[in-house]
Amino acid sequence: MSAGSVAVVVIDQDVPFWDLYELGVVCTVFGIPQPDLADPWYDLRLCTVRPEQPPPPGPPGFTLRAPWGLEGLEGADTVIVPSVPEACVDGERELPAELLAALRAAADRGARLASLCAGAFALAAAGLLDGRRATAHWMHTEALARRHPRVTVDDSVLYVDDGQVLTSAGVTAGLDLCLHLVRRDLGAHVANQLARRLVVPAHRPGGQAQFVEVAVPAADDRGLAPVLQWATERLDRPLTVDELAARAGMSARTFHRRVQATTGTTPLRWLLAQRLARAQSLLETTALPVERIGELCGLGTAANLRRHFTLHFGVTPTDYRRSFPGPV
Incomplete structure (x- = not known):
């Protein structure tokens, strides 16, 4: 490139x-x-x-x-x-x-x-x-x-x-x-x-809101940032909003509202964006088969990865990988 x-x-x-x-x-x-x-x-x-x-x-x-x-x-x-x-x-x-x-x-x-x-x-x-x-x-x-x-x-x-x-x-x-x-x-x-x-977020989608209700979590909102970081380290798992909310010590409704106010998107959309970003990185830097990448980024099957990847990026995972020289 x-x-x-x-x-x-x-x-x-x-x-x-x-x-x-x-x-x-x-x-x-x-x-x-x-x-x-x-x-x-x-x-x-x-x-x-x-x-x-x-x-x-x-x-x-x-x-x-x-x-x-x-x-x-x-x-x-x-x-x-x-x-x-x-x-x-x-x-x-x-x-x-x-x-x-x-x-x-x-x-x-x-x-x-x-x-x-x-x-x-x-x-x-x-x-x-x-x-x-x-x-x-x-x-x-x-x-x-x-x-x-x-x-x-x-x-x-x-x-x-x-x-x-x-x-x-x-x-x-x-x-x-x-x-x-x-x-x-x-x-x-x-x-x-x-x-x-x-020292900035790796990826904020362009469609995220310019002006969100709370740009930065409130000082007493200790549960949100750590749980989002925890989630990004476990993307291979079938994470749910209820699980993340419980880990943050919030109800699912409160957690949804806090994530929406802080990031401008919903918890599920935020999680999908992290999974797709992980898939991009793995496609660029490894020779792992698409099936395995689907598992590691938490999208399950290769078919599910292809569907979401193509919808968001306009190319299939295989075509995306061809754009890079491959792992060294």
């Missing part, structure tokens, strides 16, 4: 503090070599619209010196817009025409395009989200839908993978999307190892 090249677009070289978060996420995931996971790692290009011009005055932040202009988008496998200036979100300032043209040219030649948070406004202004489902930070989705009515804006998800074009919500959702791209490029095992190094 090849990591490829990633061009990151910085609209202005003067970057306010709050926009550095998304930019930092992209640079952390794609810009730090991980030779033990994949060698070569991604080739990161930090690009700006007009490198020869001084940045306009703006709020306190940092001034970046991007080594690339928009020519850095040419030939890039992936183009990411981590943010746009607040004035472009409010409609007080138009995005540079040369940027929109460069994004359209990248799309026309088949590059993958992604946005984090308000970066969706750049893709939308270029017409790349027309007729597509997309998302942004929930504080910006109303403005995105109003200014770009041909875009189907979904403010209830972390990120949207629409094939060639992907969009995400705020900082942590942007990290989820970047790890999702690594997962698409290099597989679940590499993405999981990278997530572990970053």
